[in-house]
Amino acid sequence: MLLALVLTTLFFGSAAAEAAELKFGGYAKLDLIFRRYQQNQDLADPGSVPIRGNDPTRFTEFRMHARQTRLNLTLTEKVGPTNLRGFVEGDFFGVTGTQTVSNSDSFRLRHAFGEVTLPTGTTVLAGQTWSSLMTTPALFDVVDFNGPTGSVFVRQAQLRVTQKLTPNWAAVFAVENPEFFIPSAVVLPSGATRGATAGSGTGAGGATSSTVADIAPDLVGKLVWIHPRWGTVEARGLLRFLRAKTPVSGDSDTGVTGAGGLAGRLNVWKSGEGQEIALLFESLVGTGVGRYTLAVGPDAIIKANGDVEGVLGATGTAGFEYQATKQLKYHAVLGGEYFQSKKDTANGIGFGLPTRDAASTIGNPGTGGGNQRSLSVHAGAWYKFFDRYRVGLEYIWMQRRIFGLAASGDNQGDNHSVQAAVQFFF
Numbered sequence: 001m002l003l004a005l006v007l008t009t010l011f012f013g014s015a016a017a018e019a020a021e022l023k024f025g026g027y028a029k030l031d032l033i034f035r036r037y038q039q040n041q042d043l044a045d046p047g048s049v050p051i052r053g054n055d056p057t058r059f060t061e062f063r064m065h066a067r068q069t070r071l072n073l074t075l076t077e078k079v080g081p082t083n084l085r086g087f088v089e090g091d092f093f094g095v096t097g098t099q100t101v102s103n104s105d106s107f108r109l110r111h112a113f114g115e116v117t118l119p120t121g122t123t124v125l126a127g128q129t130w131s132s133l134m135t136t137p138a139l140f141d142v143v144d145f146n147g148p149t150g151s152v153f154v155r156q157a158q159l160r161v162t163q164k165l166t167p168n169w170a171a172v173f174a175v176e177n178p179e180f181f182i183p184s185a186v187v188l189p190s191g192a193t194r195g196a197t198a199g200s201g202t203g204a205g206g207a208t209s210s211t212v213a214d215i216a217p218d219l220v221g222k223l224v225w226i227h228p229r230w231g232t233v234e235a236r237g238l239l240r241f242l243r244a245k246t247p248v249s250g251d252s253d254t255g256v257t258g259a260g261g262l263a264g265r266l267n268v269w270k271s272g273e274g275q276e277i278a279l280l281f282e283s284l285v286g287t288g289v290g291r292y293t294l295a296v297g298p299d300a301i302i303k304a305n306g307d308v309e310g311v312l313g314a315t316g317t318a319g320f321e322y323q324a325t326k327q328l329k330y331h332a333v334l335g336g337e338y339f340q341s342k343k344d345t346a347n348g349i350g351f352g353l354p355t356r357d358a359a360s361t362i363g364n365p366g367t368g369g370g371n372q373r374s375l376s377v378h379a380g381a382w383y384k385f386f387d388r389y390r391v392g393l394e395y396i397w398m399q400r401r402i403f404g405l406a407a408s409g410d411n412q413g414d415n416h417s418v419q420a421a422v423q424f425f426f
Contacts, residue, residue: 020077026089027425029068031145035061036416042067042093046149046337046374047296049400049415053408067092067105068145071426081119087129088112093145110155121164128157132174132220133292135234135263138282140319140333142378143394143421146294148335149376150315152263152284154292158220172222178214180242181291181299185370187349189304192246215254216241225264231278233264240288242299246306255300255308259286261316276323280333283316290339296374297339301350311351312340319378332379339372341403352403373401380419392421 031042037050038059050056072089094108113127130136131154140147147153160174180194195213219239226232237260245252263282270276284292287310290299300310319333341352351370380394396417405411 017077017079020075023074023076024072025074025426026071027069027423028066029421029423030066031064031068031143032420033061033063034418035063037061037413039415042096043145044376044378044396044398044417044419045146045294046335046376046398046400047294047371049374049398049413051400051402051406051408051413052410054406054413057413065103065105067096070110072111083117084114085117086114121170123160123162123164125158125160125162128155130155131176131292132158132160132172132222133236133238133284135232135236135265135282137232137265138234138263138280138317140280140317140331140378141321141329141382142331142333143380143382143392143419144378144396144417148317148319148333148378149294149296149374149398150282150317150335150337151294152282152292152315153294168226170224170226172220172224174220175217176220178212178216178218178240179210179291180212180214180244181295182302183290183295183298183370186298186301186351188302189246189344189347189349192244192302192306194244194302213243214241215243215252229267229270231265231267233262233266235262236260236284238284238286238289238292240299240310242288242308242310244302244306244308246302246304251306253306253308255310257286257288257300257310259284259289259292259313261285274323274326276321278321279319280321281316281318283314285314286310287312289313289315293337296337296371298351298370301342301344303344303350304346309342311342314338327384328381329384330381333377335376335378337371337374339370341372370403371400372403373399375399388425390423392419392423394419394421 038056038061039045039048042063042065068091070089070091075086077084089111090107090109092105092107094106097104111129113125113129115123115125117123134152156177158174158176162170162172164170195211222234222236224234240257241254243252243254261284266279268277268279288299290297293315297313298311300308302308315337317333317335322330343350377397378394380392382390382392384390399414401412
């Protein structure tokens, strides 16, 4: 990484810069959503599907919004053999306002980064963007904002180095912003903490919404295969360091978690008239994956003695995109996430239940519930009337199963949605 920065300085030396180019982009998007059961969401959230018999299943829901609308600026420049690129983007999925009169949704940061590509094949990126663990070619062009459960989906600050090895191979390494995620479904020992509230206020020097005292960045590594005809496949890995403290030990403990998987997009058929069929897939298996996959499950539990132990999760998606004509494109994708229960044998608390059918443990007050499984299907189409204007229609099915029983006495829920969209590109 240091070598890459030194090379950047050398290549910038006395080279003449070509004129920089600044482009404005983005789109305006209207979403219309009909949902079988109420979730109070402007996107499909697989982790909060209402359990059968609970109050939300007594209501249907219709919503309209334009919060996915986004604006961006791209700056490109060439200095001798070196290419520079900067990118800033935001959308309106920030703090939402009242729908009574104004619908004043807040603008929020999505991406803000700069990258330098050297003639050696090295690219250095610094700023906030998609996690390097993500395989963006494997993301489906769905109508819904969130996409299928099982997708790796995180934006965060990072320093990333990509090295082109051959015309078809590249290696990626990144250090990224950490965040130890534990939802309320995880039962913690009394007094256990991941950090303390330090500071107050919302100004530049005030505290953020995170009170987690992380000890080290998340580490991501990838080996990437790219082919101009057949697509791309990535082997990816994640290493994390999760820290917590309990009053019993008085000291903090750091648990190390890791995960790996494959992801890609394979162009299995193309015609000379713009028709194409592509298979898209991704997988991630290991511990500490919770927040990287839509936060459906936790990263880890904290034991009574202060030890941090990662929760095992397995996630993935698979489906296809079919470009039928230059205007019409179809898609369908199945996604899933599975999380294993994890308990502290000393006090019986943690996350999940030993088995779904273990009647003797269903009512155990010392064991947390939480999401055991999440499934989703997205199937739909986009029709492009003009290069800047398209409409979409999509059916979404989601299912959530919890370890314990909800107030209704059930442990599973399904939801069905139909979503339409009108999108105008700037």
